[in-house]
Every structure is written in structure tokens, then in C-alpha cells.
Amino acid sequence: MPASHDSLLRRLRLLVLIAVCMPMAAYSGAFEDFFNAARNDNVDEINSLLHRGLDPNLVEEERGETGLIIAVREGSVRVFNALLNARNIDLEVKARNGDNALMVAAYKGNRSAVELLLAKGAEVNRPNWTALHYAAAAGKNDIVQMLLDRGADVNASSPNKTTPLMMAAGEGHIMTVKLLLDRGAELAVKNELGLNALDFASRNGHKDIVDGLTYRLKRAGKL
Template structure:
């Protein structure tokens, strides 16, 4: 009898854990802050990984724009604010790309690092055209000429996306317009190739000679 009870318990424990796991990510997706708070209080790992995309919980919450659960996750002493998705994105990078100013502000306040090797939140903010987020990141000492693995800079990203206001801001803040990526392309070249060919001059980008 005792062995039977033990065997049943061994089956129920993983099932219960799986149920909590499903509940946790559903609560993140639906932005149910109280549910997330309750699960964390019961010892659920705030750095758990989504079974489909393999996103850490913090990145997952930002992808779903779940702004109510974000401060709950960040209040956990165990949270890894720099946890990365399989593609290398952090929560700050995803928030910057999606133009989520509130999320970016909160993540920066909690100590998220804007600078890292490779792609950065500033690259993403520049590409999405969020002037406010670009300013937030620069105020936190984001490196204005950060280079991606192929040496693309935030200015190049903004130029390629036709984000004139961001190009003007980055240029005014001292972004180097003469830098080239590993294919020899400058920000002006990006604007010509990926945007309207009439835009580079209006963006104030120098012609490449």
C-alpha cells in the first residue's frame, strides 16, 4: 500500500509542476499580475523558459506587451534581467524594438544593460524609429556607434528604415556617419539601398565619394 501511494505521488508531482508551468506562461501572456505574483510566492522560477520559442519569462512577457506582470517579475530577487532568447535578444532589446517606452524605462531603472557585444537595444530602437527610446538609451550611456556582428551601427539601421527623425537625433548626438559595415556600406548607402533614394539628402547624410 505504501509503495502504491509513493508511486502515485511520483506521478502527481511532475503533473502538478507541468500545470503550474502552463499556468505561469498563460498568466504572462494574459498579463495577469496577481496570478504571476502568486506563483512566484510559491517558489516558481521567474527565469523559466517558454517551451515553444524558448524565451525566458522576462522576454516572453515583453513580447506579449504584458506591462502589468513586468514589474512583478522584476521584483523577484532571482530574476535574471539579462536573460537571452535563443536569438540573443534580451527583454530590453525586445522592448526597444516594439517601441514599449514604459517597459524600456522600467528595465533601465532596474539595471538592464544597454551595451553588449553585437546587436543592442539602440540598434533596435533606431530601426523601429522610436525617438523617445533612443533618447532613453543614450541617457543611460548606450554606445552610439555600437557595431553588430557585421559592423552595422544604429545610424545605419535608422537610415535603412527611413527613420529620418532618429537619423537626425543620432547625427546631432555625434554618431559617426563615415563608418562602414563589413560590406563597405555607410549609413548613406543603407538609405539609398533600402529606403527612398531621395531621402539621404533630406536626412543630412553625406554622400559617399
């Protein structure tokens, strides 16, 4: 009897262990499937996982990105639309580097994604780096214009006080520089390193921008 009792207890413990581990294994598999589907625009898989109750705001381990951020970055249009309209989706989740979906869409020049995110309520202005910084750095003028029209702060300040104008000047995007200046960007403002937009352009050898900004600063009596 004691031996039989011990055997029964061992079987019960094994059944309990299996019951505990199986959901964890299933969840781990679903986790991987979710991010693979986001990368490969597998909207059927995404919809299936969401229907089974998977959190649309899951964060992957390598970069701390959500499925929505990955979909924007990889150009997975169908998955992006599915996640954008998923129940309880959080548009403001940030990856480990501080990027969110709107910022990535702005940098990639994905006008449609930017429009949809804004229509869904994504925040145009936020502390630290903004979508406008990213659009300006990439020279995506249509995105810059759209963000400004939606109330983006043209002089938004990064953690070290760098502005979108400085980013555009440093990357050599002369038309973006002009657009930002026309919309009220402050030319003489400096970041924490004591650099203004003219310095950014000069350090990177963008002579046409240097000439234009020098003229503007002289005309304003700030040089």
C-alpha cells in the same frame, strides 16, 4: 505469504511512482500556467506561482523567452511589473534569437518599460545587437534619446558590424538618423558587407535620407 509479499511490493512501487510523477505533473502544469499568465496579464496567477516558489526566470520552449520578455512583448503591464520586482529576476536572459527584455521594450517603443528596466539595472551596452539598434530600427526617437542619455554606444556594432545609424537609415527613419548623427554616429563606417548608412538608405529607396547623407559625406570630404 509470498503472494501477499509480492502484492505489497507492487503497491509500494506504485506509491513511489505516484509520488515521483505527481510533482512532475504539477510542475508541468505550473510551467504552462506561468507563461499563459504572462501572455494574458494575469498578475494574480503570476504572484501565486511566485509565492509557491516558481523560478521567475523560467524559459518557454517555443522561442526560449522568459515570462518577462513575453510580458513586454504582449503588453502585459501588471505581470511585467510583478516579474520585474520578483526576487532573483535576471533582466539579461536572452531568448533563442538573442533578444532580451530591454531590446523588446525598445523596439516596441514602450517607454515606461525601458525606464523601469534601466532603473532596475538592465545593461544598456552589450555585445552584438543592442537595445539602441532596435529602437533605431523602429524609429522610436524618445527611446533612442533615453538610451543615449544612459550611455548607450551610438556606434554599437552588431555581429556583422551593422550600427544603429545603418538600421535607422535602412528603415527610412530620417529624424532618427538626424538624432544619431547629432549624437556622434559615424556616417562613413561600413559593416562586413561593405555597406554604410548611405548604402542602407539607397538600397531601400529612401531618397530624402540618401540626399541628406550624401551632402554630409561630401561636406566631410568622404565622398
